[in-house]
Amino acid sequence: MQELVFIESEDLNCEPFTTDEVIAEFSGNSRDSVTRLIRNYQDDLKEFGKLGFEIRPMPSGQKAKVFHLNQQQATLLITYLDNTEPVRLFKKELVKQFFAMEFELNARRLERSNGKIKRIKLTDAIKQAGFSVHFYKHFTDLVYKKALGFNAKQLREARGAKPKATPLDFLTTKEQAAVNQIEELTTGLILLGRSYDDIKLILNVGVVIYQTTLKIPEKAH
Structure with missing residues (x-):
């Protein structure tokens, strides 16, 4: 029907x-x-x-x-x-x-809740590693870009979200899971003492694994 x-x-x-x-x-x-x-x-x-x-x-x-x-x-x-x-x-x-x-919305909310925990771990790792405050945004955009192909601003535009809205609230379950995986990997690399440029290079190697499984929002192209 x-x-x-x-x-x-x-x-x-x-x-x-x-x-x-x-x-x-x-x-x-x-x-x-x-x-x-x-x-x-x-x-x-x-x-x-x-x-x-x-x-x-x-x-x-x-x-x-x-x-x-x-x-x-x-x-x-x-x-x-x-x-x-x-x-x-x-x-x-x-x-x-x-x-x-x-059911779908609740699944997304659960994945989002898991994402908040991983996000806290990432920000704690950034602080612990001694990165400047500017790197919070740099790492955020890096995670979104490598997981979904778009930075935070582009994601907001693609989903019709307000300029200050949290882009993660507008992701599907699959997209949120991809972000969670990239955040977890990024956190681990930071804790290993890798530089931002090193992490960016490492993530570039595996980005296709995530992007090819996602439905990319057309409005962001």
């Missing part, structure tokens, strides 16, 4: 949602009837979080309001629909897709 559940960005802290358009299309109801239900029961829906929306341009030149509903809101709303066969099939698929999306 077509994708029913979405996230607004690659930010691992974002909340999955579906829309009134999706609910109308796959439950066999008109969009007017679904949006009417949303307006009639908006107080109920708001008990489960802010009722989000986006303003989307239409081919006619007019603009339409598209509601975003989180899992609890969507689950509640579809209980107000008649329990026809299309509605039952839609309900089952919607639950599956919300679960799959949450």
Whole structure:
């Protein structure tokens, strides 16, 4: 079945949602009837979080309001629909897709948590080795570049993140794992007393191993 559940960005802290358009299309109801239900029961829906929306341009030149509903809101709303066969099939698929999306986000959060531990070890090693404060950024960009092919600024641009956002919050599980591996290797090399230039040269030898397994974001090219 077509994708029913979405996230607004690659930010691992974002909340999955579906829309009134999706609910109308796959439950066999008109969009007017679904949006009417949303307006009639908006107080109920708001008990489960802010009722989000986006303003989307239409081919006619007019603009339409598209509601975003989180899992609890969507689950509640579809209980107000008649329990026809299309509605039952839609309900089952919607639950599956919300679960799959949450599973992926939780896997990313776990990998990110592991990454924070490795990041602390890296910064401690940089400090212990006596590098100047400027090398924190140098080593950060080196790790990102060797793991993913982009430095921190390019990663933010590729994922639509704010200028001061942490790029690691926008990585897939596979990408985060690659960063973790490179950080761990870099930490070990620093603790062995290798210079920045030596570490950069050593990482250049193994960079292809990581990059060829990753989906590189096109916007950064």
